[in-house]
Amino acid sequence: MSHTPYTVVGGGAIGGTLAHALARAGHPVTLIDSDADHVAAIRENGLALDGADGRALVPMAAHTPEEYEGPPLERVLLAVKAQATDAAMRWIAPRLAPDGYVVSVQNGFNEGLIAEHVGPHRTVAAFVNIFADVTGPGVVRDGGPGAFVIGEPGGGPVSDRVTALVADLQAWGPAQAHENIEGFLWAKAAFGAMLSATALADAPMADLIDRHRPTMYALAREVFRAADSLGIHAESFDAFDAEAFHPDAAPAARDAACDALTAWLRTQPKDRSGIWRDLAVRRRPVEVTTHYTTVFDTADAAGQTTPVLRAVVAGLRELESDPSGMAESRLDALDRRVAAGGLPDAPALTEEQSRAVRDWLAGHTDALVADLAAYTGLESPSDDPAALDRCLDWLRGWLDDSLGAPASEERLSRPESGDVLIRRYAATGSGADAAAPVLLLCHYDTVWPLGTLEGWPFHRDGDRVTGPGVFDMKAGLVQAVWSLRALAALELPRPAVTFLLNGDEETGSLHSREAIVAEAGASRATLVFEASAEGAVKTNRKGVGIFRLVVDGSEAHAGLDPTAGASAVSELAHQILRLEELQDHDAGTTLNVGVVQGGTRSNVTAGRATAELDVRVATTAERARITEALAATAPYDPRTRVSLEGDWNRPVFTRTPEVAHLYRLAHACARPLGHDLREISVGGASDGNFVQDAGVPVLDGLGAVGAGAHARSEHVTVSGMVERAALAAGLLAAFATG
Numbered sequence: 199m200s201h202t203p204y205t206v207v208g209g210g211a212i213g214g215t216l217a218h219a220l221a222r223a224g225h226p227v228t229l230i231d232s233d234a235d236h237v238a239a240i241r242e243n244g245l246a247l248d249g250a251d252g253r254a255l256v257p258m259a260a261h262t263p264e265e266y267e268g269p270p271l272e273r274v275l276l277a278v279k280a281q282a283t284d285a286a287m288r289w290i291a292p293r294l295a296p297d298g299y300v301v302s303v304q305n306g307f308n309e310g311l312i313a314e315h316v317g318p319h320r321t322v323a324a325f326v327n328i329f330a331d332v333t334g335p336g337v338v339r340d341g342g343p344g345a346f347v348i349g350e351p352g353g354g355p356v357s358d359r360v361t362a363l364v365a366d367l368q369a370w371g372p373a374q375a376h377e378n379i380e381g382f383l384w385a386k387a388a389f390g391a392m393l394s395a396t397a398l399a400d401a402p403m404a405d406l407i408d409r410h411r412p413t414m415y416a417l418a419r420e421v422f423r424a425a426d427s428l429g430i431h432a433e434s435f436d437a438f439d440a441e442a443f444h445p446d447a448a449p450a451a452r453d454a455a456c457d458a459l460t461a462w463l464r465t466q467p468k469d470r471s472g473i474w475r476d477l478a479v480r481r482r483p484v485e486v487t488t489h490y491t492t493v494f495d496t497a498d499a500a501g502q503t504t505p506v507l508r509a510v511v512a513g514l515r516e517l518e519s520d521p522s523g524m525a526e527s528r529l530d531a532l533d534r535r536v537a538a539g540g541l542p543d544a545p546a547l548t549e550e551q552s553r554a555v556r557d558w559l560a561g562h563t564d565a566l567v568a569d570l571a572a573y574t575g576l577e578s579p580s581d582d583p584a585a586l587d588r589c590l591d592w593l594r595g596w597l598d599d600s601l602g603a604p605a606s607e608e609r610l611s612r613p614e615s616g617d618v619l620i621r622r623y624a625a626t627g628s629g630a631d632a633a634a635p636v637l638l639l640c641h642y643d644t645v646w647p648l649g650t651l652e653g654w655p656f657h658r659d660g661d662r663v664t665g666p667g668v669f670d671m672k673a674g675l676v677q678a679v680w681s682l683r684a685l686a687a688l689e690l691p692r693p694a695v696t697f698l699l700n701g702d703e704e705t706g707s708l709h710s711r712e713a714i715v716a717e718a719g720a721s722r723a724t725l726v727f728e729a730s731a732e733g734a735v736k737t738n739r740k741g742v743g744i745f746r747l748v749v750d751g752s753e754a755h756a757g758l759d760p761t762a763g764a765s766a767v768s769e770l771a772h773q774i775l776r777l778e779e780l781q782d783h784d785a786g787t788t789l790n791v792g793v794v795q796g797g798t799r800s801n802v803t804a805g806r807a808t809a810e811l812d813v814r815v816a817t818t819a820e821r822a823r824i825t826e827a828l829a830a831t832a833p834y835d836p837r838t839r840v841s842l843e844g845d846w847n848r849p850v851f852t853r854t855p856e857v858a859h860l861y862r863l864a865h866a867c868a869r870p871l872g873h874d875l876r877e878i879s880v881g882g883a884s885d886g887n888f889v890q891d892a893g894v895p896v897l898d899g900l901g902a903v904g905a906g907a908h909a910r911s912e913h914v915t916v917s918g919m920v921e922r923a924a925l926a927a928g929l930l931a932a933f934a935t936g
């Protein structure tokens with residue numbers, strides 16, 4: 199009896215398990231994996247599967263992609279991580295036989311990308327739920343029974359090739375064919391989101407799901423709502439009851455389903471997810487940041503919000519660089535956010551109350567301006583820690599005088615820059631204390647050097663106020679504080695709020711980013727009091743990369759021996775022209791070479807040259823394109839060496855449904871004040887970029903009305919300060935009751 203040959207690309211947990219089962223059943227199996235040690239161990243000893251009955255070894259051919267010189271590929275099981283799909287398909291496509299096809303046995307939604315390379319007629323979809331792990335080179339640990347469903351992409355009748363695949367894969371276990379493969383993929387996305395969340399902490403999956411049901415239910419709800427928008431009916435599998443976790447299910451049914459799911463998970467050989475293992479053991483990037491893109495895109499297209507899933511993905515991305523940050527407190531914070539409910543749907547203040555707030559603030563205009571004058575009088579350049587300390591000391595006293603003592607305070611020491619001040623204030627009004635706080639984000643550093651005030655003091659001329667830092671962004675903090683004072687004076691409710699003041703925003707927030715993201719993650723939403731753009735709030739900001747291109751050549755006497763050296767300056771000129779070609783203004787991508795240095799003397803062939811780059815991108819896709827292009831930088835003159843330093847400083851701030859929701863709320867709060875609030879997309883970045891990237895709803899640009907950031911023309915309007923403080927008060931009141 200002949201057996202169909204298979205090529206398994208990706209010999210990890212899923213690929214290794216299936217390759218072992220097929221080979222054991224007599225199918226010729228070729229395993230392709232980029233891990234040379236894994237391949238070498240399989241060649242020498244065979245592929246080992248450790249299960250309840252001990253270790254089973256099966257011989258099979260194994261190669262790295264570079265080594266493979268075999269025949270065209272027929273049946274391919276693609277089992278690489280989701281983020282490696284494109285690279286794997288670039289290798290597979292030219293080697294795939296005309297009648298061959300690729301079966302995606304991966305996590306996520308990868309069939310569309312596969313079809314781009316080989317066509318939909320050579321693409322097969324599969325849903326796989328196998329609990330297995332690679333425990334060493336050439337060794338896979340069996341995770342026990344699982345689920346395996348195969349179908350045609352997009353659904354439809356079961357085809358002959360699907361039937362044949364299912365027959366062969368009985369070697370693994372109860373594989374089945376199904377017409378609604380999309381229903382299984384979306385159900386796994388919901389279950390996978392729950393498992394992904396457990397990787398935020400170092401504890402058994404079952405225990406974390408059991409203890410953090412609000413977060414788990416919210417994750418399933420967000421995924422299933424996106425599936426509903428496509429008309430997809432989620433299918434149950436193993437112990438995951440898709441119907442019970444659907445948003446329309448009865449709470450009692452959902453709790454019962456969670457009981458059954460956690461009980462089943464406790465019977466599995468592995469108690470932690472593969473995502474947890476990638477972070478804690480293998481120290482490598484996780485795939486969820488890739489394979490939930492489809493969920494986010496689908497939800498965005500339907501106008502749905504996905505704050506909890508975005509927060510989980512952002513937390514995992516953060517743990518990629520430092521897995522020691524795993525902590526159950528991350529899930530506690532998500533539970534609090536879920537308990538606080540979604541974003542407010544409408545203003546809480548009546549039109550009369552809104553105007554009363556504005557009128558109260560207008561009656562205190564002189565005091566508001568006096569506070570700004572005193573604050574501006576404390577110079578706070580980003581590069582002067584002593585001046586920053588003096589300014590922050592003053593701010594603490596002023597906050598005490600203005601708002602009273604906080605419920606709690608942390609001053610995080612940052613010797614390299616200004617300290618980070620975190621002040622938490624309790625809610626007022628009935629029923630508001632249980633809600634997660636609203637984060638009010640402000641920086642107190644400026645670009646102006648010490649001594650600027652001597653030649654340019656604070657000055658008011660009617661409605662116009664000038665001085666170093668008034669627009670960017672000292673007026674913003676003053677407005678935020680006075681908005682709270684207005685609510686208190688008029689006995690109107692306010693939510694719990696957290697002020698976070700950092701002293702290094704103008705230099706990239708390198709020392710405060712971690713604190714900002716952590717505090718935002720524990721908050722319901724974030725309001726950023728950066729200056730407005732001609733009165734408009736900012737709902738889209740570009741991502742920013744700061745890079746330095748270094749070219750090393752070889753020096754020589756330019757007159758006596760002009761061919762002996764290799765000019766770093768000439769090489770840099772070629773590189774600059776290449777870099778400028780990467781710009782795409784239609785896509786919002788700019789690349790500016792702002793500083794160039796090189797050489798020592800005019801009669802010496804330059805031995806070194808450098809260029810400083812500022813890169814701005816409007817989308818994550820453009821960021822990926824630029825990253826890839828920069829990584830491919832190579833010398834034009836082979837006698838020179840070219841290296842690139844730096845990184846992306848701030849992620850892209852995109853107008854997600856959550857951001858759009860907050861803008862609509864702010865627009866409604868501004869209407870009783872007689873203001874038609876606009877929104878705008880800007881090229882500059884702020885700390886709001888970090889917050890939005892962390893999955894927390896954020897509205898930026900709530901600060902001063904004026905112009906002239908970083909210029910001697912910097913100014914704000916007093917009427918604008920009153921108007922924006924009243925707007926902030928209306929937004930905060932909405933969170934107190936919504």
